Amino acid sequence: MGKIKSIKFKNNNFEYIKPFSISVGTSTTTQNIEVILETDEGYIGFGEASPSFRVTGERIESLLSLEKAINDALKGENTRKYKRIFEKIDQFFSYPSLKTALQYAVLDALCEELGIQVCEFLGGKKDIIETDKTIGI
Numbered sequence: 365m366g367k368i369k370s371i372k373f374k375n376n377n378f379e380y381i382k383p384f385s386i387s388v389g390t391s392t393t394t395q396n397i398e399v400i401l402e403t404d405e406g407y408i409g410f411g412e413a414s415p416s417f418r419v420t421g422e423r424i425e426s427l428l429s430l431e432k433a434i435n436d437a438l439k440g441e442n443t444r445k446y447k448r449i450f451e452k453i454d455q456f457f458s459y460p461s462l463k464t465a466l467q468y469a470v471l472d473a474l475c476e477e478l479g480i481q482v483c484e485f486l487g488g489k490k491d492i493i494e495t496d497k498t499i500g501i
Contacts, residue, residue, distance in 0.1 A: 366403030366443045373431045374398040395424045401469040409473025411465035443474040
């Protein structure tokens, strides 16, 4: 029964191989926050937030400043009671990419404990992940 021991945020900077241009501008880099959740039994779950002020109203600095508040809210919670944890995470409603990263990290740690992949936990219907792709100008 894995209880949350700690949650750490790691700021990752990524440089694009070539500039990415869409109608609102051109980017050459991006910053994401890696969420690393560890349980008292040593299971580790990962999630990743990709904040975009234009899309979600989030700024990287704001998300990073929430690390202590997130730990205070979630430390000691049992990952098997993930719906209860998700309700606590919902308090951070202004930070949708961070909420998603935290939820995934919780499920990832739980699934590591259970010895299955997250896709299996979620139903395992497909063998591949469907995604979308933004085509640059």
